[in-house]
Amino acid sequence: MLSKIVLDRLQTRLQAERLPLSIRLWDSQTLVGALPASVTLALNTPRAVSLFIHPSLSRLAEAYVRQWVDLEGDARTALTLLSPLFTNPKRIHKRISDRWRFWRHNRMRDARVVSSHYDVSNEFYALWLDQRRVYSCAYFHTDQDSLDLAQEQKLDHICRKLRLQPGERFLDIGCGWGALILWAADNYGADCTGITLSRNQQEHVQVLIEQRGLADRCRVHLMDYRDVSEEMPFDKIASVGMFEHVGLRKLPDYFRKMHALLNPGGLSLNHGITKATSDDEHIDGSGDEFIARYVFPDGELAHVSLVMEQMARQGLECLDVENLRPHYAKTMWQWVERLDAHADEARALVGEQKYRIWRAYMAGCAFAFESGWNAIYQILLAKPLTDGSVPYPLTRDYMYRTDSHPADGRSS
Numbered sequence: 001m002l003s004k005i006v007l008d009r010l011q012t013r014l015q016a017e018r019l020p021l022s023i024r025l026w027d028s029q030t031l032v033g034a035l036p037a038s039v040t041l042a043l044n045t046p047r048a049v050s051l052f053i054h055p056s057l058s059r060l061a062e063a064y065v066r067q068w069v070d071l072e073g074d075a076r077t078a079l080t081l082l083s084p085l086f087t088n089p090k091r092i093h094k095r096i097s098d099r100w101r102f103w104r105h106n107r108m109r110d111a112r113v114v115s116s117h118y119d120v121s122n123e124f125y126a127l128w129l130d131q132r133r134v135y136s137c138a139y140f141h142t143d144q145d146s147l148d149l150a151q152e153q154k155l156d157h158i159c160r161k162l163r164l165q166p167g168e169r170f171l172d173i174g175c176g177w178g179a180l181i182l183w184a185a186d187n188y189g190a191d192c193t194g195i196t197l198s199r200n201q202q203e204h205v206q207v208l209i210e211q212r213g214l215a216d217r218c219r220v221h222l223m224d225y226r227d228v229s230e231e232m233p234f235d236k237i238a239s240v241g242m243f244e245h246v247g248l249r250k251l252p253d254y255f256r257k258m259h260a261l262l263n264p265g266g267l268s269l270n271h272g273i274t275k276a277t278s279d280d281e282h283i284d285g286s287g288d289e290f291i292a293r294y295v296f297p298d299g300e301l302a303h304v305s306l307v308m309e310q311m312a313r314q315g316l317e318c319l320d321v322e323n324l325r326p327h328y329a330k331t332m333w334q335w336v337e338r339l340d341a342h343a344d345e346a347r348a349l350v351g352e353q354k355y356r357i358w359r360a361y362m363a364g365c366a367f368a369f370e371s372g373w374n375a376i377y378q379i380l381l382a383k384p385l386t387d388g389s390v391p392y393p394l395t396r397d398y399m400y401r402t403d404s405h406p407a408d409g410r411s412s
Contacts, residue, residue: 158271168190170236175220195224195228234266237258239268264383268382304379318379325376328369335362339355
């Protein structure tokens with residue numbers, strides 16, 4: 001009886017809003033909005049009706065992973081049409097106990113969480129990432145840029161912002177599959193160190209270093225950032241897509257460590273996802289709960305204002321801030337398209353459930369960036385010299401010059 005009431009109301013809403021969406025039930029009955037329907041949501045079991053009683057994108061994603069539902073049609077169009085049925089634009093308060101936040105992030109737990117995500121399969125990630133396996137937001141100069149080109153542009157954009165010079169000691173915190181340290185060593189002559197908590201990534205990067213003959217100026221360690229020695233500070237530091245794993249209570253320690261690892265006058269770039277809402281709010285019905293359960297168990301996002309406050313409190317001066325939200329939406333939609341194009345291979349590598357988890361997670365995140373629920377910033381920081389000065393150009397022109405690399409000395 002309850003199911004019939006829910007489905008009747010759903011049919012009425014589909015027709016009233018003229019959504020080009022059909023919902024096919026387990027008994028082949030179909031609810032239709034406007035025709036022709038561009039997307040079909042298939043309810044494979046009567047249990048799926050409960051999704052419309054307490055709707056949220058997290059519950060929809062979980063139902064998809066459990067195969068209670070299937071989506072037929074383009075993922076981007078599907079989320080655009082389904083979002084009004086499963087989200088509430090109001091913002092609600094959601095506090096996590098400070099005590100729980102404190103115990104979330106320790107070396108052993110962080111290593112286990114990182115491994116659970118990044119050690120799924122190198123071959124799986126290779127199916128849908130670019131040729132350099134950059135697992136972070138790309139940087140598009142035009143809408144026509146390929147993912148491979150946009151990721152190389154991002155790597156170079158970071159190196160330019162840092163004004164990398166030949167021989168400078170450069171640390172990449174959370175180096176992934178090594179794209180940034182290899183780019184910096186190859187194109188800027190920097191002496192590069194990468195650290196990661198993923199054994200699969202560390203082994204992959206080590207092979208690439210040896211294959212390219214870069215062992216004299218490039219190395220990778222399986223290491224927590226808290227364990228990096230401060231005895232020989234670095235000239236430049238980058239952290240790309242890593243600080244989301246640090247934890248809100250640990251942000252002061254994280255930026256304190258970054259400050260300690262930098263030489264006076266050194267530059268650091270923090271590239272990471274932030275919340276678009278204040279610290280105790282989230283979008284009602286968004287996919288936060290799904291990601292916390294299935295993708296990044298201990299991930300925590302802060303508003304950019306909190307991030308910058310903690311940077312300043314630890315003695316790091318902010319020089320430049322760039323919002324890359326449109327770039328990450330484009331990046332993640334391309335990942336979804338590439339994963340869809342290799343769906344059979346992905347299922348063979350990681351199984352049906354993990355394939356569905358990653359598809360739901362990436363499509364949901366792409367939609368969240370497009371909708372303004374999340375943001376992502378590159379923040380360039382300096383550790384001032386003892387007299388308080390920062391050796392930095394008067395303008396940002398050097399970041400965008402195409403006739404030279406900053407390393408050749410003509411861009412300042």
